[in-house]
Amino acid sequence: MTSIDIEAGRTVTGSKPRSLRLPRLDRERLLPFAVPLALVLLWQAGSSLGLISDRVMPSPVAVTQAFWSEAADGSLGHNILVSGARALAGLAIGGSIGFLLGIANGVSKLSEQLTDTTLQMIRTIPHLAMIPLVILWFGIGEEAKLFLTSLGVLFPIYLNTYHGVRNVDRGLIEMGRIYGMSNWSLFSKVIFPGALPSIFVGLRYALGIMWLTLIVSESIAASSGIGYMANNAREFMMTDVVVLALVIYAVLGKLADVIARSLERWTLSWNAAYQR
């Protein structure tokens, strides 16, 4: 009888019991780092045994020392901050434009007919191919980097937002109409949440392109930032600093992805695919 009562909703009000699963979670968290760690150890062993020349590739210890010396005079922190700010500004501008265009073209036939073809055409141009033109337009100041980064992140966010909006269940939209939802409600309660999984895919693509664009534009023309740091070090044959810059890019890239993922899990907790 108990199970019948539970199904009928008469007895159960408390929360469901959760099993203790910490040890397994720890293992799951640590396992992905095993391969990078092993590679670093191999690399160090290779350098220590003289198999890898210092000129070609500095040892992990040398890179760590470079980290300390760069960090000590504050230039590393400054460069990371400058690069991070550029990346975020580009993401904010390009991402907003891509998002708004994606929503507009997903919702409005007129807007789609007006702009989609143009966007698809511009999309096929590799945005880094515009560097010469961009330098002519903006010189080598912040605007050039901002423009390139914005342009780079715009398209993955546009495409995935558009795709997400177009793929929202028509039945749900019909339901919303019958229940008298205003256009704003229909957007905020049905279309946007329905498109969100796809928008996050776009965001994660965009984050990759964001770093890529920044590295390239900072190596070409900049007086600060990690790309500048690496390029500057190249001129003085400081391979350890060059490698350090690469490591920092990897860490920043991973960090951005982790943030995007946790945002995804938090906002999509209704979706079984994102439940933990």
Place this chain on the structure above:
Amino acid sequence: MSIAPFHTTLSLLTEPETDTRTNLRTGRAASPVPQPGAPAKAAVLTLRGVEKSFGANRVLRGIDLVIPAGQFVAIVGKSGCGKSTLLRLLVGLETASSGDIVFTDEEGRAIGPEARIMFQEPRLLPWFNVIDNVGVGLGEGISRAEARARAEQVLWEMHLRDKALDWPASLSGGQRQRVALARALVSRPGFLALDEPLGALDALTRIGMQQLVSRVWRELGFTAVLVTHDVNEAVHLADRVIVLDEGRVMLDLDVPQAHPREHGDPELARLEGRLLSAILGTQ
């Protein structure tokens, strides 16, 4: 969770009739939840010469019907007979090519088409929990707190209150349809359209849902139009069964038996046979 629909059915079968009656009518049972608004007046539907074409395809060819307030009408017919199109016209999802559909109250005054519909699939918003999904049925211009209070009342009536904070994805098929029914009824509509809402459920859950639909209809007194391909379901739920064939009313049959109806009633079986031979005889 695979046995949940069976339990759901059992709970509906064993539920004391008087208990639920008080809940729905007066909200006065041992419940701490707020009172619902007064039930809306049941709608009278008048259809005059309703036609609907999609291009050259004439789906409805002149439908004249009057559905009195509080009547439960079932529309049956073969696939493509126009029954779903007729229902979509009634809830305003399509507009008629010609003819009128008028909603009035019992005194003949025109009322807004306060129509609600239940589809074959529940169409719940997966990113809203159960109580907020029910709140969608209250429409705009209502505070979140009040929407939640009224939604909670209806969930309580549907024996779903302990599911209020669950995601739709964690419910069984029968529970999801009960949430969809709660959403349709939370605004106390004068008219409810049912588009094969039980078609996707397993046999036992289906019987339980039929009893639930019949019970809330008797207690809230709205006008109901059910589209179904299941003649058995039609004669068990409806006061009147209309057979559509190629866009016209072929048969309009009263089912005078009192509610609630027993499965296995010989008179109902006789009507079912008559309807089936009418539908199949037109092939």
